[in-house]
Amino acid sequence: MTGTLHDIAGEAVELLALPPLDIATMREAVQRLLGPAADLPGESEVDTLILQLRGHLNLLIPELEQQGGSGDPLAAAGIGEAHRRLSGGPSALGPMRHAILLARSVVVLCAHWERLAVSP
Structure with a gap:
């Protein structure tokens, strides 16, 4: 070992850190349902x-909460709505409508994430 315990611990934390959110990929997935040339x-x-969109929301929610989104009224409302949509299933709405609602939550949380990421 060439580093101190502190150096080694820092390297371990860097290795365990999640990669940054890929907002472009999330927005691309949403375009399949909500874009002007949506090909349902x-x-x-x-x-x-639906699984992909749920995965995006499960990544976005903790990131937003970590950035202080829970204290921001608009972001908190978006997070709450995303939680409700994640806890519910297609039910009477049907799978396509459920997917569209999840996609709308992804759009909203991406916008909040970008806004909070650049605010001081």
Whole structure:
């Protein structure tokens, strides 16, 4: 070992750190449902898209909360709505409508994340 315990611990934390959020990929996924040239997925693809959108929300929510989004009234409302949409399933709305609602939450949380990331 060439470093001190403090150096080694710092390197371990860097290795465990999650990569930054890929907002561009999240927005790209949303465009499949909400974009001006939306090409709605077939029934077999909707389940995969729902899983992808749920994954995006599960990454965005803790990041926003860590950035202080829970203390920001607008971000807190978006986080709360995303939690409600994650806890519910397609139910009577059907899978396509559920996917669209999840996509809208991704759009909102991406916007809050970008706003909070650049604010002092």
